[in-house]
Amino acid sequence: MLLCGLLLVGCRKDPALPVAEFDAPFPLQLPPGAPMPEFPEDNPLTIASVELGKALFFDPRLSRNGTVSCRSCHHPDRAFSDTVALSVGIDQQLGQRNSPSLANLAYHPSFFRDGGVSTLERQVIAPVQDPLEMDHSIQRAAAAVSGDMHYERLSQLAYGMPMDAYVITRAIASYERTLISGWSRFDRYFYQADAAAMTESEVRGWELFTSSELNCTACHTGFDLSDHSFQNIGQYLEYADTGRERITQGPADIGKFKVPTLRNIALTAPYMHDGAITTLDGVIDHFAGGGLPHPNRSPLMTNFALSVDQKAELIAFLNALTDERSIDQVP
Amino acid sequence: MRIPCRTLLALLLPLAFLGCRNDDDVVEPTPTTPASTGTLRIVVVPKWEGGPFAMNTVYTNVSDYRVKVEAIKFYLGNVRLLTGTTSSDVKDVDYFDLHNGAVSKDWTAEPGTWTGLHIGFGVPQALNDADPIVYPPGHPLDLANATYWGWAQAYRFFQFDGRYDMDAGGTAAPALPFSMHTGLNACYTEFDLDLGTGVTITAGNTTTLTIDLAVDRFFYTAADTLDLATENQTHGTNLPLALELTNNAIHSFSVE
Numbered sequence: 001m002l003l004c005g006l007l008l009v010g011c012r013k014d015p016a017l018p019v020a021e022f023d024a025p026f027p028l029q030l031p032p033g034a035p036m037p038e039f040p041e042d043n044p045l046t047i048a049s050v051e052l053g054k055a056l057f058f059d060p061r062l063s064r065n066g067t068v069s070c071r072s073c074h075h076p077d078r079a080f081s082d083t084v085a086l087s088v089g090i091d092q093q094l095g096q097r098n099s100p101s102l103a104n105l106a107y108h109p110s111f112f113r114d115g116g117v118s119t120l121e122r123q124v125i126a127p128v129q130d131p132l133e134m135d136h137s138i139q140r141a142a143a144a145v146s147g148d149m150h151y152e153r154l155s156q157l158a159y160g161m162p163m164d165a166y167v168i169t170r171a172i173a174s175y176e177r178t179l180i181s182g183w184s185r186f187d188r189y190f191y192q193a194d195a196a197a198m199t200e201s202e203v204r205g206w207e208l209f210t211s212s213e214l215n216c217t218a219c220h221t222g223f224d225l226s227d228h229s230f231q232n233i234g235q236y237l238e239y240a241d242t243g244r245e246r247i248t249q250g251p252a253d254i255g256k257f258k259v260p261t262l263r264n265i266a267l268t269a270p271y272m273h274d275g276a277i278t279t280l281d282g283v284i285d286h287f288a289g290g291g292l293p294h295p296n297r298s299p300l301m302t303n304f305a306l307s308v309d310q311k312a313e314l315i316a317f318l319n320a321l322t323d324e325r326s327i328d329q330v331p
Numbered sequence: 332m333r334i335p336c337r338t339l340l341a342l343l344l345p346l347a348f349l350g351c352r353n354d355d356d357v358v359e360p361t362p363t364t365p366a367s368t369g370t371l372r373i374v375v376v377p378k379w380e381g382g383p384f385a386m387n388t389v390y391t392n393v394s395d396y397r398v399k400v401e402a403i404k405f406y407l408g409n410v411r412l413l414t415g416t417t418s419s420d421v422k423d424v425d426y427f428d429l430h431n432g433a434v435s436k437d438w439t440a441e442p443g444t445w446t447g448l449h450i451g452f453g454v455p456q457a458l459n460d461a462d463p464i465v466y467p468p469g470h471p472l473d474l475a476n477a478t479y480w481g482w483a484q485a486y487r488f489f490q491f492d493g494r495y496d497m498d499a500g501g502t503a504a505p506a507l508p509f510s511m512h513t514g515l516n517a518c519y520t521e522f523d524l525d526l527g528t529g530v531t532i533t534a535g536n537t538t539t540l541t542i543d544l545a546v547d548r549f550f551y552t553a554a555d556t557l558d559l560a561t562e563n564q565t566h567g568t569n570l571p572l573a574l575e576l577t578n579n580a581i582h583s584f585s586v587e
Contacts, residue, residue, distance in 0.1 A: 112482060114482075116482050116483045116484065117481070117482065117483075117484045118484065119462075121462065121464070122462055122463075122464075122481075122484050123481075125463065125464070125474065125479070125481040126481025126482050127481070128481075129474070129477070129479065129481050130481060130482070137474055137475050137477060138464075138474055139468065139473075139474060139475050140475075165464055165474065166464045166465070169464050242568065246482075246483070246567055246568055247483060249515065249517060249570045
């Protein structure tokens with residue numbers, strides 16, 4: 001018996017760890033109306049992978065000098081967006097685009113405002129290696145956190161391997177997939193038929209939003225209130241940042257950027273790919289004016305007129321898209 | 332009979348380790364067989380107008396601009412040896428950083444006499460599109476080489492950086508930067524080098540092939556001149572310049 005006991009102890013990963021609990025699938029809480037996201041075969045959503053991803057998301061050791069984490073530009077209390085037009089990266093350098101909300105990334109078919117990256121796992125590499133953001137190699141970032149016993153245990157449980165760059169990409173992607181937004185008063189009104197969830201003013205704003213005259217739902221549709229297409233909204237006549245064209249090299253894509261979700265829009269100012277518009281009032285003015293006549297401007301950009309009251313109602317509706325609970329599901 | 336505690340531990344501990352031993356750890360002797368392949372040693376030597384070239388040295392280019400090159404890095408992919416209608420795969424991809432001058436690479440090659448070398452300038456699309464996290468340390472596509480554009484999920488095929496000025500008689504170091512990085516699948520270009528009467532690879536032996544890289548020709552071809560005054564930056568943007576530089580570069584390779 002003594003011999004058997006020693007043999008078992010010698011093989012056990014960590015006698016203190018409840019293996020079954022960490023290996024379990026992550027209990028993703030989907031709001032009513034939310035479709036089930038797809039998960040890649042090589043990165044199942046488990047308690048261990050999500051917990052590790054969250055820890056890494058907030059860990060500044062991923063940056064070259066240990067000062068910048070994902071959270072530095074994606075604040076949880078701002079639906080994981082930033083409060084400034086251009087985020088401040090390593091050595092106080094300014095980024096090139098406004099940091100978008102990370103809500104509902106699980107539903108996105110491509111990532112970044114130009115859609116240049118096809119998976120969340122590969123997306124993780126870019127900010128870590130961007131000289132303006134974390135300015136690290138992802139291998140050195142992995143080396144910086146390897147040996148952390150908590151991470152190592154979670155890595156073994158989630159992926160059966162020590163902490164490395166592969167694990168970092170998978171774990172952070174897992175955590176980001178859990179950031180599901182769909183707990184707003186609008187959701188209660190629309191998906192749960194709770195007529196009292198929105199005020200009369202907000203309901204009138206919703207009716208304006210879906211009206212054929214404003215036609216917002218031509219792009220801001222579906223559960224994420226975005227079809228994730230790429231559109232030129234006539235923000236400029238000449239774009240310093242050419243957007244989607246940088247990926248496709250096609251002139252017809254100059255000035256096109258991914259349609260953002262409108263969820264938590266009241267929390268994610270400033271707006272547009274460069275954070276150039278600071279208020280929802282200004283955003284509505286831009287769309288009401290139809291945008292500037294750039295050759296690639298979407299034909300969906302047409303003028304419309306709103307009274308002062310209607311504008312207030314539209315803004316009231318947009319405010320009703322704010323989640324009433326944290327979209328971070330990890331305690 | 333009482334067994335002392337230390338003796339018992341000494342007996343049991345090895346058993347505990349044995350219990351954890353992975354079958355993969357057992358090393359079976361590998362039978363030695365005669366080599367069926369040879370080695371093709373490629374030596375890429377940077378040159379300037381046929382003479383020696385060194386980084387951070389000021390040269391005068393085709394436009395009479397003073398040029399100081401600070402970095403030349405590139406990928407070669409889908410390398411094949413050719414003879415007649417036959418070809419033999421040599422290397423899927425390799426990385427060259429000429430920071431310290433000439434670079435040599437040893438590639439496994441099929442024995443024979445070969446009259447051509449087929450080269451892709453850049454990273455072949457299948458490799459370029461793969462998840463880069465899978466490449467192990469030391470692999471040409473290892474992210475540690477800092478050649479990957481995370482925003483475009485693609486490799487930089489060719490990095491050409493330095494300083495220039497248009498003061499032909501100047502003595503101070505040129506100060507204006509140029510930085511031209513090509514990439515994205517559109518820039519991947521394949522070409523052939525003529526090996527003349529042929530290069531012979533024999534089993535178990537190394538054959539050296541020296542390839543000159545005419546850095547001065549990065550700025551021109553017979554049909555075109557790259558004017559640094561107006562064409563000096565490309566980083567995934569400015570595809571026409573990236574393609575122009577790519578075309579110039581592939582015409583810079585020649586077999587010594």
